[in-house]
Amino acid sequence: MGMAPIAHVLWGKYMKYNPSNPKWWNRDRFVLSNGHACALQYVLLHLSGFKEYSMEQLQKFRQVGSKCPGHPENILVDGGIEVTTGPLGQGIGNAVGLAIAEAHLAASFNKPDFEIFNNFTYVFCGDGCLQEGVSCEASSVAGHLGLGKLILFYDDNHITIDGETDLSFSEDVLKRYESYGWHTQFVADGDNDIAAIAAALEAAQKVTDKPSIIKVRTTIGKGSSKQGTEKVHGSPLGAEEIVKVKKLFGFPEDKSFYVPDDVKQVYDQIIPKGQAAEDKWNDMYKSYSSKYPKEAAELARRMSNKLPENWRSCLPTFKPEDAAKATRQHSETVINAIAGTIPELIGGSADLNPSTLSYIKSSGDFQKGTHEGRNIRFGVREHGMASICNGIMGYGGLVSYGSTFLNFIGYAMGAVRLSALSHFGVIYVMTHDSIGLGEDGPTHQPIESLMAVRATPNILLLRPADGNETSGAYAVAIESHSRPSVLALSRQAIPNLKGSSIEGVFKGAYVLQDAEGGKPDVSIVGTGSEVSLAVEAAALLQKDHNLKVRVISMPSWELFREQSSEYQQSVFLEDVPVLAVEAASHVGWGEFSHASVAMHSFGHSGPAKDVFIKYGFTAKNVSEKALKLVDFYKGRKAGSLVVKPF
């Protein structure tokens, strides 16, 4: 209710959009970062004529099966909601990503007289969003990059869930945004002064070298007797109160889910206005297509999320005799090998380029004045980075990636889970993926990170074992447009394995090497840098104990679960005990093994080799544990890990 005047000014007059085609490429983007106020957004979508937002849908607000859930979800509708918001602060990061995408595509595709991309990104936010670190990070990036088409409305209603904002929030927000390099404005009476809101909006549009924030003083629950208090933040007004509010604003008291005629008349003009704007743009795009057919074809491909044909042929492959390298080094090779074929790939690291090796060498930096650059310098801002990557995916036509040490996914999970929930195929290039990072010590050695990702729905964890599997991991990630991927990559060098393959990665797990002469006595399943250790242990077991050992490489649990039951049973054989080896938390391995060599504590600072020895990641220890496992299952049935009761 408090933001309704701002929303009316924006949606009713200034925003460029066509409800008949919610996916028009050059529409202005709108993000409701304070997603709990989504009733407002659903009403605006309904009023302005988005077909999916029927009155029936509005009536099913927050019910199972509704397109109007408790917070806006982009995946429930075909347009109208650009990004999924609600977890506070994310919308601001997403909006920065949307504005980066617009700037990059404009720099890449616009031509003199052809402004194919020139939309604004508008965001609404409240105090909560501004308190969150993720928004602070993203806002600092936006100021640094000078994203002139990003306009943020700050609903300054002085109320949070707990009460007055001055309980915990007494900073000078506009001064802070000035320090970031933003253009700042203040509207003193956001409840009534429509003209001032409009004037501020126009002024913001004219500032093209800086993002804009407009602080608008509003009254929460405007019109109710509880207005201006926390009592209208999360709780319904109640029937009596609603009647009062309707009276105040001159609406019929007895009608609910009702649009008065005068309101209807105003909003009925939106569709023709939006259609006219798009028609004009379509004419331009038609001329563009004839003048620049190559660019237009490329753009059409990208905006429809199609990959170039035979794109996989650019993926490098490796032989066992190739030099042992860290998978982060293979990752650098692969990124740069595919960067030409996949020009929609854009991303960067959280100030770790020399370590995560994720720079696209054939392109330059995305900076103020060089928006065609594909390398984004996110700074030491992991959460902001992930949130921005989501926004870039939300725009369309691009594939975003973000890179840091795997351990610091713990700083960013709030946004990473939203990649998964939003079906945004962001690629997280996470290096230094185990205690094998060595000297930096346990503050930087991930233990729980792999499992935290594996426990998240709709996201792929890919932990490649060598060069071929790194190629495979990128192949999966690039082709996975509606599911994000986390690539877990080693700091330390590991050999290229006999039998490894790109195709194997697509299956999630596969038999890397098998014992000759019948059914194995034991299988060792490993991921990433521990697969080569499994191979070594298998050799020891064969040599010293004459055991038949199968080695399974398992780069992705998620992909393996999606294989046929037959295939699964051909990898994990019935009554063959399985030992897992992974230099990360043991928790979770019960699903795919009978016992594990894994971490039960945090790691330790020291050279990688010594740290591996300390925690038992040696061929000797793995082979000893495998022997114990074999002994244990003498006289017991190991059963099947993949045949399930339901």
Place this chain on the structure above:
Amino acid sequence: MGMAPIAHVLWGKYMKYNPSNPKWWNRDRFVLSNGHACALQYVLLHLSGFKEYSMEQLQKFRQVGSKCPGHPENILVDGGIEVTTGPLGQGIGNAVGLAIAEAHLAASFNKPDFEIFNNFTYVFCGDGCLQEGVSCEASSVAGHLGLGKLILFYDDNHITIDGETDLSFSEDVLKRYESYGWHTQFVADGDNDIAAIAAALEAAQKVTDKPSIIKVRTTIGKGSSKQGTEKVHGSPLGAEEIVKVKKLFGFPEDKSFYVPDDVKQVYDQIIPKGQAAEDKWNDMYKSYSSKYPKEAAELARRMSNKLPENWRSCLPTFKPEDAAKATRQHSETVINAIAGTIPELIGGSADLNPSTLSYIKSSGDFQKGTHEGRNIRFGVREHGMASICNGIMGYGGLVSYGSTFLNFIGYAMGAVRLSALSHFGVIYVMTHDSIGLGEDGPTHQPIESLMAVRATPNILLLRPADGNETSGAYAVAIESHSRPSVLALSRQAIPNLKGSSIEGVFKGAYVLQDAEGGKPDVSIVGTGSEVSLAVEAAALLQKDHNLKVRVISMPSWELFREQSSEYQQSVFLEDVPVLAVEAASHVGWGEFSHASVAMHSFGHSGPAKDVFIKYGFTAKNVSEKALKLVDFYKGRKAGSLVVKPF
């Protein structure tokens, strides 16, 4: 090298500490937020006479078994390192917590003429720390609270790992800190102008109503030919370069790990000076103890981490006939029941008091001017909250807690894992712990959170099933001083269960109810709000299928793993198939069950009951799945889930 002059001014002259007693209560606290510069801190600890930092230890820098790991770890030494730092930004949050602790204990225990607590908290940080959202959140809190004894030195060296800071960081930092309400100063020549550094430090000490930031322009790698470049950020200088640097500063070129006599003479004065300061304080404390014996005894108890005797007697217990309530409501009851007995409990929520119900009603707010208050208003700042809670624990004498929705632990994991690594028994009161939160929808419904915590070492996940178990969860958490706890609490009401107990929680898992008449046909293990569902399903199975069903309540995997093998086998019986029920990710349950009714996707917005139906959390579905499990194990051996090969 760039921060050495600042460090020399602080450690050599201004900081109040006694290397002979690193745990002196009223020492100034020092935090190296840019923990990668820890060589500096280890050298200072050595020079000033901390016994654990022998030359031999310095020589083992970054080696297995050393007290000088790659980033400072508080747990490796008995004092000298207040908090574990390295993950950027955390140290600033920790310092805010340390300053809050000092202010609170001073307000609680100081008396006229007895300043038992009056120390400063000093922090060093670099650009990276300031870019991180966690530091932004904590700094805003610090400004709001007016923490006058917090002094932050910002090492402004213009260099990050990637290169010049202006690649990604062009904001006006001091202006930003002004917007937070901090006192700001700038020292233009931090390489040489010792007097200016000292003057700024003295000025900062005199500002008692605001925290202070001193931006000091320095040169990274000062003295080497690579000074002022990113080449000296993470890489060693090399032998030749080191010789040059030694020449420049007049050190003997051929000596390493060597302290020149003149340096030694200066730092040899630290111990007597520190001892004198502590002696003076000891005299005062002696008088305090005779004048205020009760306060002194209480303080001694708290500072030694001892709980009051028989403290558990204040824990409420519940009967099955007591009203069904949400465990967050029980949590409110328990917090307020123990708040009087455990006055060291201090904490708050991330602006969710009306929802997480974690306010201590017998106390007031901790605000500027009311530092005796035990309720901290963290604002919508989860990561900052967790980081501050760590700092409070690091001070001693207090038990901190932080509260938000469980899902938003994903915003805070960077700090939560540091609670675990640092052995800080922070209590995380996390409510709305499953899809059972209902209408807010999947953006707020945790799926992966439980498993992310379970996969983290040295932290307890406690998911109580009713009132008694909520009491039990707090009993465990309060008594767990060196291990943090995450309490997962329901939004929705659940009945009090027959057989539930406080003692059961201490065992991690226990038989809540058993079938009569011999060995069970099947066990159902549940946690939290799904235990009552397991009880209902058991009744159905018994009634409709005449099956003998055991119900196991499993509030904590971690505690259960620590029980004797005999006990574990008495709960999870050999060859009895186990079905797990938990309204969260299925991943991980393979350790304690043969199959599960759990989540394989994100949830959905809707009333809790409908959402539970949608995902199969009904007695009917659970009983059907149990039947399938029983059928599956006809002719197969289920084996034992707790008897292990090694």
